[in-house]
Amino acid sequence: MTTTGTDHAGRIERAEPSTTAGEREMLDGWLDYHRATLAVKCAGLDEEQVRRASLPPSELTLMGLVRHLAEVERWWFREVMLGADLPDLYSTRADVDGDFHFTDEDTFADALQVWEREVELARRAVAGRSLEELSVGRSRRGEQFNLRWVYTHMIEEYARHNGHADLLREQIDGATGE
Template sequence: MSGGISMADHRRKPADCTTMTEEPKRPEPPLTGDERTQLNGFLDFLRATVVWKCSGLTDEQARRALVPSELTTVAGLLGHLTLVEQYWFNVVLNGQEDLWKEALEADPDAEFRVAMQTPIEQLIAAYEAECERSRKVVAGMDLDDKVPFRGDREVNVRFVVAHMVEETGRHAGHLDLLREMIDGLTGE
């Protein structure tokens, strides 16, 4: 490409590499199955992708601001994904107290800021634990089950799981790009 910048110009230098080079075993979404099996399969695949994209980084790498929105870091996104797992499955579907409500009213980016002060391994462990809690909540519910939502509205389990597939997939894509910018790791 004459006179321009190629994508290779932005790739890592060998010294920036982490030790993680292999793609981990992730649960493949099922090719067949009922709606619940498909939704849960895709969500678990995306959750495992999130963990993969965050694993093997130093705390400094996970906190590195690489895009203009300085809180959009690996650590910040992982903190956000942990929060939305907790909110949608345990607050909305399971009726638990929203422990982040006051903090988010004071600062809409609170989960990103807290994550920036938390070691990446601790963030990964918290995310995995929250995903496991979410699985347990959904396991006892039917996709058509409805719960009250924000006043006089209702939401069903199907909406929550589909929304989390979208939310997790979107941020897994962000993490994919950030990880490549950090150390060159690529992969689906």
Template sequence: MTTEFRTDPPTVADERVLLQGFLDYHRGTLLWKLSGLTGADLVRRTVEPSSMSLIGLVRHLSEVEKYWFHRALAGHDSPEKYWTDEHPDGDFDLVTPEQAEQDLEDYHAIVKLSDALAAQHSLDATFIRPRYDEPYSVRWLYLHMIEEYARHNGHADLLRERLDGSTGE
């Protein structure tokens, strides 16, 4: 596996650049873990009994990006694509090899819009999350998303290693 999908975050920069750099680094790490795999590989569940797969992680993080940046921060009507009342884990359970490429294209578009939406707000700006009363800052949102990606990239490490033995930092 190559690391062409990610760039190390800066070591000296203002807070916004550092936060965006770390978020981009973790997004890139996820894409790195998918590199060189087929649709069939991306949907394989390799850590039984979990229904997690690499493309399931992409779909899950697409929904997380949409929830926090699109719906909570920007107030957009961005309904879930993969989660339904009937299939609350549809992001993991309803994956198909034929859909994997589209899932990746959707992820890229969602991330691009997330970045554009976040750029419109200062780190101190606050928003109210749907169905909650407590305010959240954009700074908190960046930290939460970095944590979310870091946790799921640990899952991606295990899934990829079980698929083909590839490991990496």
């Protein structure tokens, strides 16, 4: 994923958002920072660990969060903003939380690859677009969203779920941190 790099020890590095950037660069920077934070929270864990619901009775897992955020990237940037008619990645009418339900055949490597692809497709979908541009899709009340709103919502979405990821990771192996 282009938001992160690795250091000489193979650890994921996150680029700190600029403190003086213009609005678009600032929004991109904070969203990429939160995307990278999710990757950091999942790094170095095995398949069993990323599947572990560490806070029962919740079904929340790191793998589920990665799958969920792949769906969210797809939804807001391509479906809502551009009006693309795309199938859900994991959820269905019968299982609206399908992103958190997986089988033995589903792997974290696959989930991570799908998420990284959706992040890249989201970036491409809005590259060069004005923050004032209105979405093709509408809210339940018929309102359109401007791209600025979508960015702000996505930063909030990642920040909230990264808090969940932080708690999950601490329960798994005691790792804490930003």
